[in-house]
Amino acid sequence: MNAKSSNGTAPMAAAARAAHLVVDRPPLIFSDPLAKLPLGSEAGELLGHHRLHGDQPVLAAARAxxxxxxxxxxxxxxxxxxxxxxxxxxxxxxxxxxxxxSGSAEHVRFFEVDRPDAQRTKRERPAAAGIPVPGRVTYVPLDFERDAPAEGLHAHGFDDAEPSVVLWLGVSMYCSPRKCVTPPPSSTSTPSRSSPPSRASRGGRSSRRAALPLCSDCGFDVVESVRQHEMLDAALWDRQDALAPIDLSRVVHARVRGQRSEHHAGPCPARKGWAP
Structure with missing residues (x-):
């Protein structure tokens, strides 16, 4: 499977974020009240599937x-x-x-990177739903397996002299491992989804072995590499619904080697309009 396949997962990921608010019981793990709006005409079918089959183990695991x-x-x-x-x-x-x-676009410049066809959908659907694009959001079209993110980012105004945070979730398993181009060199923090399910399904150790050498080879120091049950406060996994942590993948929090990280680990305080 190549990077093109990841575009088809975007509606499913958005539906999972939206469905969590209507299918699962408190305590909420994540609150995205805007998630269903970019789904457009797909929203009814995708959310309906979660409503009807939300307790099904595979679907609940994907949502979690x-x-x-x-x-x-x-x-x-x-x-x-x-x-x-x-x-x-x-x-x-x-x-x-x-x-x-997030409420951060007033003082943080966001660069959203994706394939051009995925970005057309992203830009058209929120506009149709009446969601304004924050003024400090820049769309950077590129293909991860063919284009260098650093070049695309620079062409759209990214300043690599400034520290940055990079989010890379649910993408790496769709790319050929050595064709994935590393994030920009000034990145101070890179939370990233690692390891294809085929590797991770053999256990947490194989997932860790796959992720950490790749980070090191690409010039990152790993801050932490966590399994799903370690991503959240333990109280959020004390649940009365179908959500439960499974060990199919890891998330790696890393920073560019030699860069200092000013933030620390631990729970983030709840923010109005973002987290429960």
Whole structure:
């Protein structure tokens, strides 16, 4: 499977984020009240599937994976913004709404990177739903297996002299490992989804072995590499619904070697309009 396949997963990821608010019981892991709007005409079918089959183990596992990795990554991005970072790159942005709802676009410049066809959908559907694009959001069209993100970002105004936070979720498993081009060199924090399910399904150790050497080879120091149950406060997994952590993948939080990280690990405080 190549990078083109990841475009088809964007509506499913958005549906999982939206469905969490209507299918699962408190405590909420992640709150994205805008998630269903970019789905357009697909919203009814996709959300209806979660409503009818939300307790089905595979569907519940997919939902748990999507919302837990988003919560983990956005926690750390918001903490980076609090520490003064003013650039955020979202690789494989799909139908992500972080820039729209985080409240950070007033002082952080967002660069959303994805294939041109995926970006057309991303731009048309929110506009049709009446969601304005924040003024500090820039769309950077490119193909990860053919184009260098650094070149595309520079062409759209990215300043590599400034520290940045990079979010890369649900993309790497669709790319040939050595064809994935590393994020921009000034990145101070890169929460990223690692390891294809085929590797991770053999256990947590294989997932870790696959992710960490790749990070090191690409010039990153790993801050932490966590399994799904480690992404969140333990209380959020004390549940009365079908959501439960599984060990199909890891999220790696890393920074460019030699760069200092000003933010720290731990739960991020709830913010109005973002997290429960």
């Amino acid at each position: 994976q999507t919302i837990s990795r988003s919560r983990y990554a956005e926690d750390r991005a918001l903490r980076a913004f609090d520490s003064g970072i003013r650039q955020c790159v979202v690789l494989g942005a799909g139908l992500d709404t972080f820039a729209h709802r």
